[in-house]
Amino acid sequence: MFLPKGYPHSVTEDYMGYQLWDSAQALCSSVTGVLSTRAILKGYGVGDATATTTSATMQWLIRDGTGMIGRILFVWRKGTELDCNSKTWRFMADILNDVGMTLEIISPYTGYFLTFSCLGIICKSLCGVAGGCTKASLTQHFAKRDNLADVSAKDGSQETFIGLIGLFIAIFVSSIPEDTWTLYRSLLIYQYYIKHEKVPTPDQISEVENILFRQWDLPILLGETAIKICNSNSYYQLNGTENQSLHYPVKYTDTDQKDNYIIWSNTKKLKVLISLSMDSKSKDIIRAYFSSIHYISTNRQSYKLPASFYKELENKGWLVERNLLNCASWRYVI
Numbered sequence: 001m002f003l004p005k006g007y008p009h010s011v012t013e014d015y016m017g018y019q020l021w022d023s024a025q026a027l028c029s030s031v032t033g034v035l036s037t038r039a040i041l042k043g044y045g046v047g048d049a050t051a052t053t054t055s056a057t058m059q060w061l062i063r064d065g066t067g068m069i070g071r072i073l074f075v076w077r078k079g080t081e082l083d084c085n086s087k088t089w090r091f092m093a094d095i096l097n098d099v100g101m102t103l104e105i106i107s108p109y110t111g112y113f114l115t116f117s118c119l120g121i122i123c124k125s126l127c128g129v130a131g132g133c134t135k136a137s138l139t140q141h142f143a144k145r146d147n148l149a150d151v152s153a154k155d156g157s158q159e160t161f162i163g164l165i166g167l168f169i170a171i172f173v174s175s176i177p178e179d180t181w182t183l184y185r186s187l188l189i190y191q192y193y194i195k196h197e198k199v200p201t202p203d204q205i206s207e208v209e210n211i212l213f214r215q216w217d218l219p220i221l222l223g224e225t226a227i228k229i230c231n232s233n234s235y236y237q238l239n240g241t242e243n244q245s246l247h248y249p250v251k252y253t254d255t256d257q258k259d260n261y262i263i264w265s266n267t268k269k270l271k272v273l274i275s276l277s278m279d280s281k282s283k284d285i286i287r288a289y290f291s292s293i294h295y296i297s298t299n300r301q302s303y304k305l306p307a308s309f310y311k312e313l314e315n316k317g318w319l320v321e322r323n324l325l326n327c328a329s330w331r332y333v334i
Contacts, residue, residue: 001157002154002157002158002161003154004143004147004150004151004154005147005150006145006147009144009145010143010144010145010147010150010151011142011143011144011151012141012142012144014142018138018142019155019158023158023159023162025094026159026162026163026166027162027165027166027169029094029097029098029101030162030163030165030166030167030169030170031166031169031170032098032101032105033101033166033170034167034170035101035105036100036101036104036105036120039104039105039106039107039108040104040107040117042108043059043107043108043113043114043117044056044059044060046324059113059114059117062114062118063114063117063118063121064121066118066121066122067118067121067122067124067125068125070121070122070125070126071125071126071128071129074125074126074129074130075129078130079133082130082133082134082137083133083137086134086137086138087134087138089130089133089134090130090131090134090135090138092130093126093127093130093131093134094127094131096123096124096126096130097123097124097127097131099120099123100119100120100121100122100123100124100127101120101124102120103116103117103119103120103123104116104117104120104121107120135155136152139151139152139155180319180322180323180324181286181318181319181320181322181323181324181325182323182324182325183218183324183325183326184209185205185209186286186289186293186325187218187293188200188205188208188209189205189313189318190290190293190294190297192204192205192208193309194297198312199309199312199313199315199316199318201316201317202316202317202318218292218293219271219272219296220272220273220274220289220292220293220296221271221272221273221274221328222274222276222285222288222289222325222326222327222328223274223275223276223327223328223329223330223331224264224273224274224275224328224330225275225330225332226262226275226330226332227332229264229273229275259284259287259288260277260279260280260281260284261274261275261276261280261284261287261288262274262275262332263288263291263292263295265295272292272295272296274288274289274292275330275332276288276327276330276331276332277331277332277333277334278331278332278333280331281321282320282321282322282323283310283320283321285323285325285327286310286313286320286323286325287310289325290305290309290310291304291305
């Protein structure tokens with residue numbers, strides 16, 4: 001399935017040794033590629049409520065454009081050397097790929113995301129050219145019986161299989177403790193708190209977090225437009241009302257500005273909508289989301305969690321300055 005027809009007689013003696021090392025390198029690159037992709041998405045602003053699509057698009061265009069220019073210049077300057085020094089450039093291609101992914105992984109933490117990510121994509125672009133061109137020369141060397149197409153096809157099949165294994169291994173990257181908020185992770189924190197009466201640490205949540213089968217599809221929508229809701233008769237405001245009644249009719253002027261958010265409830269479908277103020281921060285969004293989870297979990301009896309709960313979140317190492325709660329962009333101003 002993965003070896004050329006007639007192996008080992010149809011290829012040179014050094015074929016298997018090369019393929020074993022090449023497969024090991026491809027497996028490591030596949031796993032590392034997941035980390036670099038996550039870092040790039042983070043740098044683009046995924047999960048950041050202040051990020052805009054325009055900014056992310058511009059950064060993406062600049063980054064990809066830089067890689068294309070680097071590829072063209074490299075072929076212009078070094079194209080004729082690739083055949084003469086195929087083994088050297090094949091080895092250099094892997095080094096460039098590793099350097100490129102390393103630059104991408106550290107880019108969000110340097111304060112110069114665009115610069116480091118552009119340098120990273122340049123290195124990966126050079127790897128694509130050098131690796132692709134020299135592989136053709138090496139494949140021709142291995143094809144002992146003029147079976148170039150068969151050797152090349154089986155090499156591609158091997159890379160695909162190794163890449164698939166790398167994806168499964170990359171799933172276990174999720175076992176690395178993370179201190180940022182997601183919809184699923186927030187639900188796990190709440191369930192742990194209700195069961196044990198204390199806030200879990202990121203390590204404890206990492207142990208129970210399921211990367212494949214997740215149940216977090218709660219009827220909670222973040223960042224909904226307040227004006228549209230106020231014009232509807234089917235929603236009721238939970239917080240910021242004078243008597244704190246769960247079924248107090250919606251009044252736009254009753255908003256409690258200290259919360260920087262309004263929680264609305266639909267009595268028929270038990271849908272909870274959250275409108276956010278222009279002054280709302282990540283802490284406000286997290287507080288509103290946990291209040292909504294508590295409201296649904298208590299069968300509409302309460303939406304308030306103890307103040308100590310939110311303080312304990314920070315003490316246990318959870319990062320409250322940013323979140324990945326899939327929040328819409330609508331904001332209200334009073």
